Amino acid sequence: MNRELTMGLVMLGAAACSPNDSGSTFVTCDKLAASPALRPNGWTGTVFTVVMENHSRSQILGNRDAPFINRLAKTGALANGYHDPYVHPSEANYLWMVSGENFGVLDDDDPKAHHFESTSHIADQIEMGGLTWKSYQESMGSPCGLVSHGRYAAKHNPFIFFDDINGWDGTQFARSQRCIDHVVDYSQLDKDIAANALPHYVFITPNLDDDMHDGSIADGDAWLAREIPKLMATDGYQRGGVIFLMWDEGGGTPANDDPPFIVLSPNAKAGLVSQTDYDTSSYLKTVEAVMGLGSLPCDLEKATVNTMDELFVMPLAPAPSIPGTQAAR
């Protein structure tokens, strides 16, 4: 058993004994190393992730209150074997989406309560690969919101938990320019689309009503019906892009029901319903593959999970290595 795994299991021993947090990990590992992105053929577009909240497949798929989502489920590829990484509540899942672990976090506290020195997250990985990213947070207001307020929940904004983004200087958060530039209010998305300035990686969090956390399924469906077509109309989507529409975790009841996971892309197998066992690590690895990035050093399951290849008509394997190849921009 290697050191990293041992650390993770030791943390578990100290964790609460709730039955649904068995995946909790806190891994120490090597620093992220710079590596130019080498995107697979046919994948030059934007990788969008839109995260909804707290509903199970059985609550969404086939529900008349979610006509738009169900239409998407038929036109895109559906991963019906997907499950969350067995950590809860929300914050742990969001951290996992961008890093492959939850740093032992099993709560929803703001960064003030816990934040991490780790550079093993996808934002660093993207920048080191020569690509760009932004996190668009609805109802956040000012950029780089480190404190939850109103309908904005910091727990659903994973990037602000990393010190090389949030500007932690050892004693306080000195909101960094990097954070201000990359963690922006959702209203910025329309401006970036209009300016044809979408980054390569887009992480979208609706507010607590629009993401179904507090609002109804119909509310969330209406929001998606308004917003997803905007994304699908972008060059970034149409030219080898992909939208991952996912829920952070299931609804809590009925027990053991897993969340929906829908993939939209010109490169997706339209109408495919996969039953393969995928989890949030599979999603992360797929994002990395689409962006031509390697695995994060601290991603505990990088060697044991597969990318979600079967959902796509275009292979996710890295393009053949050609000397002198530049990072995609």
Add this chain to the structure above:
Amino acid sequence: MTLRAAVLAVMASACAQPAPAPSSLAPAALGKLAFEDPLLSEPAGQACADCHAATYSFRDPEADHSTSMGVIAGRFGSRNAQSAMYAAQVPPLHFDPIEQQIAGGLFWDGRADSLEDQAGGPLLNALEMNNPDRASVVEKVRLSDYADGFRAAFGDDALDDVDGAYAHLTTALAAYERTPAFAPFDSKYDHVLAGTASLTASEKRGLAIFEDPARGNCASCHPSRPGVDGSPPMFTNFTYANLGIPRYANNLYFVQPAPLNPDGAAFRDRGLGHTLGDAAQDGKFRTPTLRNIARTAPYGHNGYFANLSYFLDFLNTRDIGSTTVGTCSRSPDAPAAICQWPAPELANASLDHRVGHLQLSQQDIDDLVAFLETLTDGSS
């Protein structure tokens, strides 16, 4: 062994064996062992500490749902689990002659008069630790590593009789909840009162608003000054109020089947009204202490409010609406408009009109939040 299997194995071993207890432990120490024992639920897997975790101000760290999940996956109660901190300072349910109101009592609705009464409840609640009866709980204690500790503390026959043994268990749990760990009075504000710390400008403004009868007037229900005997402020007068908190539609209690929830989606929480059998008290819930309030999200008896500033905005604008109300429909291209808050879960004569139109600015609310954060123990 796969990674997942290894993880589960470690979990199982960590949960299965509480630390061995010497036979000479005091009731409070026994109570701690029982409080943290996941084998006391049916089935095993949930301790009191799972919803009242010491490292999270004795509240539920899983705050993503508005209420807490019981040991049976998918079962959720109707109310937001309160922090157990400062519960020992809550008096029994009584009529307060000064406030001229009902006050005291544990749980949100005051139905338990003592920590002992309260501690005995969740063990037997099907939505929480799910033991069918006292006998099954006592049997678990008899099989525990700390059973001899109970016999040493309460007598050789301490666990022989079910009712007697159950009383010893709740006595021990209550004794633990009376230890300083639950009431350290160690917030920055305590240090300010002691003269060993000072408030920032924002915190000072927040305190001024908090205490000003013409502005926040929060201190009228959450007294902020030491008692005449020098006792530290509890930030509650223990009375009851119907703040008009809306029904939380995504509360998973609504989808619990009968008999867990006989009323289904029609359920409305009467609070104190149910405890007293008095419709005039419907919708009232006990005013909680604000100590550690910044760490105990979500807020409201049903967890409707995900964060503190949102709750304060509600108290500020309940009667006039706000731009932050999320449940109103709005055009994405239109500027933020004032929207009305959803109706109270129980709109009746008990609705408290001391809040709802406080005329506070966003800066005022930010300052109030800054002050409330000084009430977190260990924050100095």
